[in-house]
Amino acid sequence: MPYIIIGYRRLGQQDYVEYITPGDGDCLFHSLSFLLARADHDHDPAALREKVRDFLEGIYTRDRTPALNDYRASLLNDIRHKLMSGVDYRGANTLRGYADAIAEGGGGGRRAAVWGDDTCIQILCEALNLRVVVHSDTGNSVFGPTDCIQQVLRPGVQAAPLLLELSNYDLRHFNALRQEAPDFVPPSLSPRFVEETPWDFKKKSGSPRFTGKDDLRNFVASQKEIRVFIPDSSGSGHQSTTVQVIQELISLGASLLRIIYAPGDEEQNAGRDELTWVKLVRLIPGLPARHTDVHVLDKATLFFHTTDDFENLPLAEIPLGVTGGWDDPQNPTEGFKVQWFLTLQPLQWSGVTGRSEAPNVLYGARKGSDVLLERGFEFGPSFVDRGLHVDVRPFQGPNWMSLPGEQFPPGVARCMEFIEGLRKTDRISLMPVYFSAGRPVASAADILFNLVAGLTTLRASGAKLKPVVIPVLAPLEEADYAGLKMRLDPAPLDAPVQVQTGRESSQHLNALDTAFPHRHHYLRQITALFTAFQQVRLVTNLPDYLVRGGLRDERSLPHILIVPFGRLPSLAFGRLMVLADLPSVFEGAGTMNLALNLGKPYLRLMSQEDIGKDFYPLPGQNAATWSRHCNNASSSLSESAAYWELLLNQSRVQQQPLPLMADRILANFFQELADPRSDTRRGFDLQAAFYGNPDNAKLRMGLRRLLQARAESLSKK
Structure with missing residues (x-):
């Protein structure tokens, strides 16, 4: 039997058939078999396989893209072009071979899944004139983020519709192994539909993929106390991500959190705003400037201890401790007096190269109970590419x-008040820039120059741009802004500043024309950017600028206004x-969590620890081309004046x-983002659908694994 009906499920006011299928890797075909049977089509799985294979082979040789949305259509055409050119693609080099690979089954067996089951379902529903209601709390790219779309089966068929539910774990794969009891079972449901499974299906299985949302909330809310560790580290990344963990725990029902923090060295950090408490004041609304033992955040009480x-x-031992970032951790269960300690790392963070490692680990107090979350069937390497959920409502x-x-x-x-008013009436554009001084591989002057050059070239190409305000949310030195002015x-400047002149060399210069003549010729003669840069203004004294009427009226603004803000509290940041309508520019995983949860385009700056990383991850999707394109745009921000000279001289x-x-x-990148139908913009929409779902984030995934580990531990006693 390819499927078993286990009951009905209610979403809104509609009842749906709920079913399970065996976990043998052929869930796509079992689902289709059920779909066809419900629509009075009598196809056994073997016959359906052949029909699917023939159909898929046809779709790669004929123009049948209307069955797909535009994003999938472009992917389909790319695959078809590769296969018709004889290029090996996912283990196949012919159209027939690729169709065979898909027909093997949607996620197991001899070959790995090569395409999303959701797309195959969509194609076949159109081909066979069927309709299906799809419930997706992942915001799936094909079916959309709404709970239910369209009505099911065929016109005139009076039966409860089939519900296909997309997995929270993987956007490409159907959650065919339903492991929850039906929410609603109508009295008319025949007992013959409720059968025991021959595949050892167990209600409330321990698999972390299928732990219910209520189970997580009940577990977190039942904890009398949760201990949270905040390390002392450079920048604000680990502190920021750990505060994000705190806020998510509170949203799950935590009522008491004991915060243990490493305060930092006061003498070493004097005058640098690098002490941990100073960072926490910016990150936690309402926290006083000096250490306090108790603070109330939303509905939770926070206790603070160094x-x-x-x-x-x-203190007695409690079940759970957690952190959102910690380099080189050792098993901390004994030190923090907890049975389990969940060590999560910022998105894509694996430590400082050559100095530390930062794995995502669930530590257990019992010997041999540690779980490395980056391995295993449940999570795998993609766990590193998971972020933390950020509640963006504040x-x-x-x-x-x-x-x-x-x-x-x-x-x-005061400046932010003006920005609020001007953005609400759409009279300016906004592009925030943030990075910790000294962390990006490029100088601050080069980053800001490339950004200004891109915006100026966009305007020169005919794009209708409002005045662009660039608030710089980093405490840069006067020399950084002098370097920008020189570029x-x-x-010539009155006083020279340090400029990179080679891969590992630099000089103090007060002008760049002699050192970089080809760059100078490009900006003056070829593009006339030097002339356009006259419409760029750098604010050197913000209070004085505001006193003299700055930002009161967009008509008095230059094309680009750069405003040094410095560090801001998280609510303002x-x-x-x-408010930004242009891509935010930033360095750091904590800020990337926020950007991904906002679902807006961004440009991420590269630091020394980030070299070689993909700053545009999209788990569950084949998005290599899109990622490379975005990475190319972001890496161009790091091009120095010396690199400009090298490229122009080589040509x-x-x-x-x-x-x-x-x-x-x-x-070009900005222009693509302005078009909501462009592949570049759609890639960010797909990111938003995935990362905006808290069930795809590290904390809830880690807590699901914790519940499984606790159950396994109890079963061994």
């Missing part, structure tokens, strides 16, 4: 206005990213056409 103070507390309004004024650098709060204006020596420089690469 690591030294915690060691001396006579940033949807001007909640930052309730913060005390001393949390803002001089003039910044924008060929006139998130608000600027929400001259080799008598080649002008290379595509950073200004044009970024202008």
Whole structure:
């Protein structure tokens, strides 16, 4: 039997048939068999296989793309072109071979899954004139983010519709192994439909994939206390991601969280705002400037202890501890007096190269109970590419206005008020820029110059741009802004600044025309960007600028206004990213979590620890081309003046056409993002669908694995 009906399920006011299938890798075909049987089509699985194989072979040789949405259609055409050219693709080099590979089964057996079951279902439903209701709380790319779409079966068929539910674990795969009891069983349901499974199906299985949302909430809410560790680290990444964990635990029902934090060295960090408590004040709304023992956040109580103070507390062992970032952790269960400690790392973070490692681990107090979350069937390597869920609702309004004024650098709060008003009436564009000083591989001056050059080239190409305001959310040095001025204006500076002139060399210069003559010629003669840069203004004294009427009227603004803001509290930081209508530019995994949960385009800067990483992950999708395209745009922000000179000189020596420089690469990228139908923009929409779902995030996945580990531990006693 390819399927078993186990009951009905109610979504809204509609009842749906609920079923399970065996876990033998052929869930696509079992699902289709059920679908066809419900529609009065009498196809056994073997006959259906042949029909599917023939249909799929036909779709790769004929133009049948209307069955797909535009994103899948472009993927289909790319695959078809490769196969018709004899290129090996996913183990196949012919159209027939690829169709055979799909017909093997949607996720197991001799070959790996090569395409999404959801797309195959969509194609066949059109071909066989069937319709199906699809429930997807993942915001699946094919079926959309709504609970249910369309009505099912065929016109005139009076029966409860079939419900196909897409898995939270993988956007490409049907959750054919239903492991929850029906929410609703109508009295009319015949007992013959409720059968025991011959495949050892167990209600409430321990698989972390299928742990119900209520199980997680009940577990978290039942904890009398959860302990959270916040390390002392450079930048604010580990502190930011751990605060994101705290906020998500509170949303799951945690009522008491004991925060143990490493305070940092006061002498070493004097005057640098690098002490852990200073960072927490910016990250946790309402936290006072000096250490407090107790703080209330939403409906939870937070107790704070330094690591030294915690060691001396006579506390009993509790079930759970957690952190959102920790380099080189050892099993901390004994030190924090917990049975289990969930060590999660920021998105894509694996430690500082050559100095530390940062695995995602569930540590157990019992010997041999540790679980490396980056291995195993349940999660696998993609766990590293998972982020943390961020509740973006606090940033949807001007909640930052309730913060005390001393949390803002001089003039910044007033400036943000003007930005709020100008953005709400769509009179300016906004592009926030954030990075920790010294972390990106490029200098701050080069990053800002490339960004300005891209926007200026976009405007010069005929794009209708409003005045662009670029708030710089990093405490940069005066030399950084002097370096930017030197790159924008060929006139010599009064005092020289340090400029990279080679891979590992630099000089102090007050002008760039002699050191980089080909770059100078490109900006002055070929593109006339030096002339256009006259419409770029850098604010050097924000309070004075506001006193003299700056930002009061967009008509008085230059084409691009760069405003040094410095460090901001998280409510203001998130608000600027929400208000932004151009891609935010940033470095750091904590900020990337926010960007992915907002579902907006971004440009991520590369740091020394990030070299070689894919900054545009899309788990469950074949998005290599899209990722490479976005990575190419973001990496162009790191091109130095010396690299510009190298590219232009090479093209001259080799008598080649002008290379595509950073200004044009970024202008093209911005133009693509402005078109909601472009593949570039749709890739970000797919990202939003996946990362915006908290069940796809590391914390809930880790908690699901914790529940399984606890059950396994109890069964062994």
